[in-house]
Amino acid sequence: xxxxxxxxxxxxxxxxxxxxxxxxxxxxxxxxxxxxxxxxxxxxxxxxxxxxxxxxxxxxxxxxxxxxxxxxxxxxxxxxxxxxxxxxxxxxxxxxxxxxxxxxxxxxxxxxxxxxxxxxxxxxxxxxxxxxxxxxxxxxxxxxxxxxxxxxxxxxxxxxxxxxxxxxxxxxxxxxxxxxxxxxxxxxxxxxxxxxxxxxxxxxxxxxxxxxxxxxxxxxxxxxxxxxxxxxxxxxxxxxxxxxxxxxxxxxxxxxxxxxxxxxxxxxxxxxxxxxxx
Numbered sequence: 001x002x003x004x005x006x007x008x009x010x011x012x013x014x015x016x017x018x019x020x021x022x023x024x025x026x027x028x029x030x031x032x033x034x035x036x037x038x039x040x041x042x043x044x045x046x047x048x049x050x051x052x053x054x055x056x057x058x059x060x061x062x063x064x065x066x067x068x069x070x071x072x073x074x075x076x077x078x079x080x081x082x083x084x085x086x087x088x089x090x091x092x093x094x095x096x097x098x099x100x101x102x103x104x105x106x107x108x109x110x111x112x113x114x115x116x117x118x119x120x121x122x123x124x125x126x127x128x129x130x131x132x133x134x135x136x137x138x139x140x141x142x143x144x145x146x147x148x149x150x151x152x153x154x155x156x157x158x159x160x161x162x163x164x165x166x167x168x169x170x171x172x173x174x175x176x177x178x179x180x181x182x183x184x185x186x187x188x189x190x191x192x193x194x195x196x197x198x199x200x201x202x203x204x205x206x207x208x209x210x211x212x213x214x215x216x217x218x219x220x221x222x223x224x225x226x227x228x229x230x231x232x233x234x235x236x237x238x239x240x241x242x243x244x245x246x247x248x249x250x251x252x253x254x255x256x257x258x259x260x261x262x263x264x265x266x267x268x269x270x271x272x273x274x275x276x277x278x
Contacts, residue, residue: 001251003146003225009261012145016268017058023275024059031090031275032061033117033267034083036076038102039069044095051093054264060271061088073102077110084112090275091117093267114277117270119171128174135270140172142262143204143225144179150223150251151202155180160200162186162193162239163207168227172204193217205239215244224252227259 024030033055037048048064055062065079076094083089092115094107108116113123119137127134147154159181163169173183186196187207197203197217205213206227218224228239238255246252253259 001150002246003150003251003253003258005142005146005253005258005261008146008149009142009265012262012265013054013058013268016265016272019272020059030059030061031271032063032088033091033093033271034063034065034089036065036067036079036092036094038067038071038076038095039099041097044097048095051264051267055268055271058268060268069099071099071102073106076102076107080107080110084110084115089115091115091271093117115274117267117274119270120166125166125171128171131178135274136175136266137167137171138263138266138270139168139206139227139259140175141266141270142259143168143172143227144175145262145266146225146253146259147202147223154202156182157201158182158184158199159202159204160184160186160197162197162203162205162212163227165206168204168206172206176202207239209239210237211239211241213240213245215241215248218245218249220248221250224249225259226253226255229255229260 020030035048035051037044052062052064080092083092092111098104098107108120109122111121113121116124116135119135124134128136159176161169161172164185164187169185173185176183184196186193190196194217197213198219200222202223203218204225204227208228208230210230210232224240224245226238226240230237236256242254
Protein backbone atom coordinates (compact mmCIF):
# COMPACT_ATOMS: atom_id res chain seq x y z
CA UNK A 1 0.00 0.00 0.00
CA UNK A 2 1.33 3.43 -0.95
CA UNK A 3 0.12 5.95 1.65
CA UNK A 4 -1.43 8.95 -0.09
CA UNK A 5 -0.25 11.97 1.92
CA UNK A 6 -2.01 14.40 -0.42
CA UNK A 7 -5.38 12.74 0.15
CA UNK A 8 -4.93 12.49 3.93
CA UNK A 9 -3.80 16.15 4.08
CA UNK A 10 -6.90 17.17 2.13
CA UNK A 11 -9.14 15.30 4.60
CA UNK A 12 -7.42 16.96 7.57
CA UNK A 13 -7.68 20.42 5.99
CA UNK A 14 -11.39 19.78 5.36
CA UNK A 15 -11.88 18.97 9.08
CA UNK A 16 -9.98 22.11 10.09
CA UNK A 17 -12.03 24.28 7.72
CA UNK A 18 -15.30 22.82 8.98
CA UNK A 19 -14.35 23.63 12.59
CA UNK A 20 -13.15 27.16 11.72
CA UNK A 21 -16.41 27.85 9.83
CA UNK A 22 -18.38 26.71 12.89
CA UNK A 23 -16.30 28.89 15.27
CA UNK A 24 -16.72 31.88 12.97
CA UNK A 25 -20.52 31.48 13.03
CA UNK A 26 -20.48 31.21 16.84
CA UNK A 27 -17.97 33.93 17.78
CA UNK A 28 -17.32 35.86 14.57
CA UNK A 29 -13.60 35.19 15.11
CA UNK A 30 -11.08 33.03 13.24
CA UNK A 31 -7.49 31.92 13.94
CA UNK A 32 -4.64 34.20 12.79
CA UNK A 33 -1.26 32.87 11.67
CA UNK A 34 1.80 35.11 11.19
CA UNK A 35 4.91 33.72 9.51
CA UNK A 36 8.22 35.58 9.73
CA UNK A 37 10.37 34.97 6.66
CA UNK A 38 13.96 36.23 6.57
CA UNK A 39 16.03 36.39 3.39
CA UNK A 40 15.40 34.90 -0.03
CA UNK A 41 16.27 31.20 0.47
CA UNK A 42 14.25 29.61 -2.37
CA UNK A 43 12.91 26.47 -0.56
CA UNK A 44 11.70 28.66 2.35
CA UNK A 45 9.99 31.05 -0.08
CA UNK A 46 8.11 28.18 -1.75
CA UNK A 47 7.20 26.55 1.56
CA UNK A 48 5.88 29.81 3.05
CA UNK A 49 3.86 30.54 -0.10
CA UNK A 50 2.20 27.12 0.21
CA UNK A 51 1.49 27.68 3.91
CA UNK A 52 -0.12 31.05 3.18
CA UNK A 53 -2.28 29.63 0.39
CA UNK A 54 -3.52 26.63 2.41
CA UNK A 55 -4.15 28.77 5.51
CA UNK A 56 -6.41 31.10 3.53
CA UNK A 57 -8.27 28.14 1.99
CA UNK A 58 -9.33 26.87 5.45
CA UNK A 59 -10.31 30.34 6.72
CA UNK A 60 -7.23 31.27 8.75
CA UNK A 61 -6.16 34.93 8.60
CA UNK A 62 -2.65 34.53 7.24
CA UNK A 63 0.10 37.13 7.17
CA UNK A 64 3.76 36.88 6.11
CA UNK A 65 6.24 39.38 7.57
CA UNK A 66 9.27 39.53 5.28
CA UNK A 67 12.74 40.78 6.26
CA UNK A 68 15.95 41.06 4.22
CA UNK A 69 18.75 38.61 5.06
CA UNK A 70 20.67 41.41 6.85
CA UNK A 71 17.91 42.15 9.41
CA UNK A 72 19.10 42.47 13.01
CA UNK A 73 18.19 39.93 15.67
CA UNK A 74 16.81 42.80 17.77
CA UNK A 75 14.32 43.80 15.08
CA UNK A 76 12.99 40.23 14.76
CA UNK A 77 12.68 39.89 18.56
CA UNK A 78 10.79 43.19 18.67
CA UNK A 79 8.34 41.90 16.03
CA UNK A 80 7.83 38.62 17.95
CA UNK A 81 6.99 40.57 21.12
CA UNK A 82 4.48 42.64 19.15
CA UNK A 83 2.86 39.44 17.80
CA UNK A 84 2.83 37.84 21.28
CA UNK A 85 0.81 40.85 22.49
CA UNK A 86 -1.58 40.87 19.54
CA UNK A 87 -4.84 39.03 20.37
CA UNK A 88 -5.70 38.63 16.68
CA UNK A 89 -2.62 36.40 16.23
CA UNK A 90 -3.12 32.82 17.45
CA UNK A 91 0.00 31.33 15.89
CA UNK A 92 3.56 32.57 15.25
CA UNK A 93 6.06 30.77 13.08
CA UNK A 94 9.62 31.87 12.24
CA UNK A 95 10.70 30.06 9.08
CA UNK A 96 14.02 28.22 9.46
CA UNK A 97 16.90 28.29 8.57
CA UNK A 98 17.94 31.71 9.88
CA UNK A 99 20.91 33.83 8.75
CA UNK A 100 24.09 33.58 10.83
CA UNK A 101 23.63 36.86 12.78
CA UNK A 102 20.39 35.57 14.33
CA UNK A 103 20.44 33.10 17.24
CA UNK A 104 17.82 30.40 16.57
CA UNK A 105 17.49 29.51 20.26
CA UNK A 106 16.76 33.13 21.27
CA UNK A 107 14.13 33.46 18.53
CA UNK A 108 12.33 30.22 19.45
CA UNK A 109 12.42 31.07 23.16
CA UNK A 110 10.93 34.52 22.50
CA UNK A 111 7.69 33.10 21.02
CA UNK A 112 4.82 32.72 23.48
CA UNK A 113 4.54 28.89 23.95
CA UNK A 114 0.74 29.20 23.56
CA UNK A 115 1.30 30.69 20.06
CA UNK A 116 4.18 28.38 19.10
CA UNK A 117 2.55 26.52 16.18
CA UNK A 118 5.85 24.80 15.29
CA UNK A 119 6.07 23.17 18.74
CA UNK A 120 9.76 24.08 19.12
CA UNK A 121 9.57 26.18 22.33
CA UNK A 122 11.21 24.41 25.32
CA UNK A 123 7.88 24.51 27.20
CA UNK A 124 6.18 22.52 24.42
CA UNK A 125 9.19 20.19 24.07
CA UNK A 126 9.16 19.55 27.84
CA UNK A 127 5.41 19.01 27.97
CA UNK A 128 5.56 16.54 25.08
CA UNK A 129 8.37 14.53 26.67
CA UNK A 130 6.50 14.52 30.01
CA UNK A 131 3.31 13.26 28.38
CA UNK A 132 1.42 16.50 29.04
CA UNK A 133 -0.64 18.53 26.57
CA UNK A 134 1.71 20.21 24.08
CA UNK A 135 1.83 21.67 20.60
CA UNK A 136 3.61 18.98 18.61
CA UNK A 137 6.02 19.78 15.73
CA UNK A 138 4.12 19.51 12.44
CA UNK A 139 6.23 16.91 10.61
CA UNK A 140 6.22 14.19 13.32
CA UNK A 141 2.54 14.89 13.98
CA UNK A 142 1.86 14.36 10.25
CA UNK A 143 3.89 11.14 10.34
CA UNK A 144 1.81 9.85 13.26
CA UNK A 145 -1.44 10.64 11.40
CA UNK A 146 -0.20 8.59 8.43
CA UNK A 147 1.01 5.68 10.58
CA UNK A 148 -2.34 5.51 12.40
CA UNK A 149 -4.26 5.56 9.12
CA UNK A 150 -2.47 2.28 8.35
CA UNK A 151 -2.47 0.74 11.84
CA UNK A 152 -4.77 2.21 14.49
CA UNK A 153 -3.36 0.19 17.41
CA UNK A 154 0.40 0.72 17.75
CA UNK A 155 0.71 -0.76 21.24
CA UNK A 156 3.70 -3.12 21.51
CA UNK A 157 5.02 -2.33 18.02
CA UNK A 158 8.76 -1.81 17.60
CA UNK A 159 9.42 1.59 16.04
CA UNK A 160 12.83 2.52 14.67
CA UNK A 161 13.54 6.19 13.91
CA UNK A 162 16.54 7.08 11.76
CA UNK A 163 17.70 10.54 12.88
CA UNK A 164 17.76 12.31 16.24
CA UNK A 165 16.95 15.91 15.29
CA UNK A 166 14.84 18.23 17.44
CA UNK A 167 12.62 18.82 14.39
CA UNK A 168 11.60 15.22 13.85
CA UNK A 169 13.55 12.36 15.45
CA UNK A 170 13.13 13.26 19.12
CA UNK A 171 9.48 14.42 19.02
CA UNK A 172 8.61 11.39 16.83
CA UNK A 173 10.05 9.13 19.52
CA UNK A 174 7.92 10.85 22.21
CA UNK A 175 4.74 10.48 20.13
CA UNK A 176 5.37 6.77 19.52
CA UNK A 177 6.22 6.15 23.19
CA UNK A 178 2.84 7.69 24.01
CA UNK A 179 1.28 5.09 21.67
CA UNK A 180 3.01 2.35 23.74
CA UNK A 181 5.59 1.48 21.07
CA UNK A 182 9.05 0.22 21.90
CA UNK A 183 11.23 2.92 20.36
CA UNK A 184 14.79 2.80 19.04
CA UNK A 185 16.51 5.92 17.70
CA UNK A 186 19.42 5.26 15.35
CA UNK A 187 21.82 7.84 13.91
CA UNK A 188 25.21 8.38 12.27
CA UNK A 189 27.10 6.76 15.18
CA UNK A 190 24.90 3.63 15.33
CA UNK A 191 27.08 0.57 14.72
CA UNK A 192 24.90 -1.58 12.46
CA UNK A 193 22.09 0.48 10.99
CA UNK A 194 20.75 -2.31 8.78
CA UNK A 195 20.33 -4.77 11.65
CA UNK A 196 18.43 -2.17 13.73
CA UNK A 197 16.15 -1.27 10.80
CA UNK A 198 15.30 -4.93 10.19
CA UNK A 199 13.71 -5.06 13.67
CA UNK A 200 11.23 -2.30 12.83
CA UNK A 201 7.46 -2.79 12.62
CA UNK A 202 7.42 0.98 12.00
CA UNK A 203 10.40 2.65 10.33
CA UNK A 204 10.67 6.45 10.14
CA UNK A 205 13.58 7.78 8.08
CA UNK A 206 14.52 11.45 8.55
CA UNK A 207 18.22 12.06 7.90
CA UNK A 208 18.50 13.63 4.45
CA UNK A 209 20.57 10.84 2.89
CA UNK A 210 19.17 9.87 -0.54
CA UNK A 211 18.01 6.22 -0.83
CA UNK A 212 19.75 5.24 2.44
CA UNK A 213 17.22 2.53 3.36
CA UNK A 214 17.59 -0.41 0.94
CA UNK A 215 15.23 -3.25 0.11
CA UNK A 216 17.09 -5.67 2.41
CA UNK A 217 16.90 -3.24 5.36
CA UNK A 218 13.15 -3.74 5.93
CA UNK A 219 11.09 -6.63 7.15
CA UNK A 220 7.85 -7.88 5.63
CA UNK A 221 4.75 -6.01 6.83
CA UNK A 222 6.70 -3.00 8.12
CA UNK A 223 5.18 0.49 7.83
CA UNK A 224 7.77 2.83 6.29
CA UNK A 225 7.51 6.61 6.65
CA UNK A 226 10.00 8.58 4.55
CA UNK A 227 10.56 12.16 5.76
CA UNK A 228 13.61 12.80 3.56
CA UNK A 229 13.54 15.32 0.73
CA UNK A 230 16.71 15.14 -1.37
CA UNK A 231 17.52 16.53 -4.79
CA UNK A 232 19.24 14.09 -7.14
CA UNK A 233 19.75 15.69 -10.54
CA UNK A 234 16.30 16.82 -11.61
CA UNK A 235 14.52 14.36 -9.30
CA UNK A 236 13.34 14.64 -5.69
CA UNK A 237 13.93 11.42 -3.73
CA UNK A 238 13.52 10.38 -0.13
CA UNK A 239 15.77 8.63 2.40
CA UNK A 240 14.22 5.29 1.37
CA UNK A 241 15.01 3.47 -1.88
CA UNK A 242 11.30 3.53 -2.77
CA UNK A 243 11.34 1.27 -5.87
CA UNK A 244 13.22 -1.52 -4.07
CA UNK A 245 11.32 -1.24 -0.77
CA UNK A 246 7.67 -0.70 -1.78
CA UNK A 247 6.86 -4.33 -2.69
CA UNK A 248 8.45 -5.72 0.47
CA UNK A 249 6.48 -3.77 3.09
CA UNK A 250 2.91 -3.35 4.27
CA UNK A 251 2.79 0.42 3.61
CA UNK A 252 5.12 3.21 2.53
CA UNK A 253 4.96 6.96 1.91
CA UNK A 254 6.19 8.26 -1.45
CA UNK A 255 8.46 11.29 -1.94
CA UNK A 256 7.05 13.68 -2.96
CA UNK A 257 3.37 13.33 -1.99
CA UNK A 258 3.76 11.61 1.36
CA UNK A 259 4.77 13.41 4.55
CA UNK A 260 5.21 16.88 2.93
CA UNK A 261 1.51 17.72 2.42
CA UNK A 262 0.73 16.48 5.96
CA UNK A 263 3.26 18.89 7.48
CA UNK A 264 1.34 21.93 6.21
CA UNK A 265 -2.04 20.39 7.12
CA UNK A 266 -0.77 19.81 10.68
CA UNK A 267 0.44 23.42 10.87
CA UNK A 268 -3.14 24.54 10.14
CA UNK A 269 -4.43 22.09 12.77
CA UNK A 270 -1.91 23.45 15.32
CA UNK A 271 -2.97 27.04 14.52
CA UNK A 272 -6.63 26.10 15.16
CA UNK A 273 -5.71 24.37 18.46
CA UNK A 274 -3.70 27.42 19.62
CA UNK A 275 -6.71 29.64 18.79
CA UNK A 276 -9.06 27.35 20.80
CA UNK A 277 -6.63 27.18 23.72
CA UNK A 278 -6.52 30.94 24.31
